[in-house]
Amino acid sequence: MGAIRIELLGGARIRAEQGETRSLEKKTAALLAYLALEGETSRPILAGLFWPDSREMTARNNLSQVVRRLRELTGEAGIEGRDTLRLSDTLLVDLRSLLRGEPAWMKSKVGPLLAGLSYDGCEALEDWLATARSRVLVLQQRALGARVLREEREGQLSTALELAQQLLQLEPTSEEAFRHLMRLHHRLGDRSTALQVWRQCEEVLRRELGLSPSEETRQLARELEKALPPPLSHPPSRRALPLSVVHPPILAGREREWARMERAWEVRQPMFVMGPPGVGKSRLMAEFARSRGRWLLLTARPGDFDVPYATHARSARTLLRQKPGLVLEGWVRRELSRLLPELGEEPLPLPPPPEEKTRFFAAVIHLLRQTVSDMDVIAYDDAQYSDPGSSELSFYIMAELREEVVARRFPLFVGSERIDETLWKGERMRQVADAGQAEWIQLDPLGPEAVQRLLRGMNVPALEDISEDITRYTGGNPLFIVETAKHLIESGGLDGGVPAVLSAPGRVKALIQKRLARLSPEALRLAQVLAVAQADVSVEQAAAAMETPPERLMAVWQELEEAALVRGGWFSHDLVGESVLAELPSAIRELLASRLARCRGVLN
DSSP: OOOEEEEOBTBOEEEETTSOEEEOOHHHHHHHHHHHHHOSEEHHHHHHHHOTTSOHHHHHHHHHHHHHHHHHHHOTTSEEOSSEEEEOTTSEEHHHHHHTTOGGGGGSOOSOBTTTOOOTTOHHHHHHHHHHHHHHHHHHHHHHHHHHHHHHHTTOHHHHHHHHHHHHHHOTTOHHHHHHHHHHHHHTTOHHHHHHHHHHHHHHHHHHHSOOOOHHHHHHHHHHTTOOOOOOSSOOSSOOOOHHHHSOSOOTTOHHHHHHHHHHHHTTOOEEEEESTTSSHHHHHHHHHHHHSSEEEEEOOGGGTTSTTHHHHHHHHHHHHHOTTOOOOHHHHHHHTTTOGGGOSSOOOSSOOHHHHHHHHHHHHHHHHHHHTTOSEEEEEOGGGOOHHHHHHHHHHHHHTHHHHHTTSSOEEEEEEEOSTTTOOOHHHHHHHHTTSSEEEEOOOOOHHHHHHHHHHTTOHHHHHTHHHHHHHHTTOHHHHHHHHHHHHHHTOGGGOSOTTSOGGGHHHHHHHHHHHTSOHHHHHHHHHHHHHTSOOOHHHHHHHHTOOHHHHHHHHHHHHHTTSEETTEESSHHHHHHHHHTSOHHHHHHHHHHHHHHHHHHO
């Protein structure tokens, strides 16, 4: 018998490996749920719980029949024991995955335990099920909420939005779910929908509970409406940053570049968005990709360069998350095991030998066709960090799929790369663009009028009042403008204008370092771990490196996000990581690096 999966959430089903699904008989489903939640249980207890009005012998015979049917459905190893019964450790049960904190339970329909089933005549079983449903609901809410935050940290905003919608469906009066939806719609550029969610929150809480939203939810709504933060009688040491400052709603001064991107889109020409650090490459690329429809963000990280195909290994995992039920052909799995060892019983090595490279590249292209053919844009950010093997593979993919892109059977590629004296390695991009095979979009700093529009969009009048000073101070670099605004708000320095004492070369790093100094000690340690890792870090890996319980890190990670220093599993900008490293003693850097290497070996 092939692998089967028991689904007890949102109903009661058994799903075969080939995808065939059938409903479970209700007492069979209840027995599975009871054993999953309560563990090993004696037959007399189960017989009395499920057949309370039957004679003992009849009840035991009924239980034996249910166990026999279960073993026919799940195989002999599905349920174990004679005098006591227990579920086999190898049996896949969504409820047990939820209890263990494993994400596999989310493959099931999100909903109540044994939804739609009732057990008239079994009062004790009904009482148990009512308590179990409440317990499971809390676990689902916690797991979904944590997953929403994790996907948001990793930049998977659309996935996070879908999970937040499931959280609200699970508990329609959850303010946490409403806040997630408000924030995510705003980050996805849809402020009007975010405000609609706020109005829905008000109505649901009033109608169902007779309550008004909490101050936390009302504050988020005020920020969405671009209202000024309310005055505080006891201001905190670190002032909250309005969303309009963290993520300015206006894309100012990029009309000419946008028009060129529109023309490239019409002729299906890949685009390279280039420019110095902080000039707004990622923002422009993301805004344009979002305006075209469905899009996927892939990224390189600073730690990729010395690890063969590290960038494409990360991308492959992102692609597979898009299609969790995808079944790959055997040769594809074998070749992709070079990137993802978990796909092969005997993973193939990297880099591939020259005579096998074409087959490896073909497997990556096959994966792309299977996972993103329904997308409109693939955005590839921070290409300057890509390792040489991944860069070669990326150009191969662009050339190989060019006809499909032009025919609109495959998404258009848009990439960004940082140009500066230390990281520039885009000669190949320049050659491709000069050959007419891609559009080169060069970004320069903003002019005074564009800076003023950007500051006006932040809806903090005091910032617009000093726009000339900010233009002169930042040189029109959008990142420097935003960091300056954050610094002035957090430090309470708006009344004093722009601090002119900082020397020009170190301005933005000095501002970032001042903001880092206002973090809690644990948040600063987490920032140091991320900077040393030079790659996305999971909560578990960061906790191991810091020798801190993982559950304690959630609030610490949130502190970094609220300070707009971290977005996803990486910093909001490379310069934040560089600023952290610049202040980190070499001894501590080496200690954290060794801990990260050790914990990655254990956790992987």
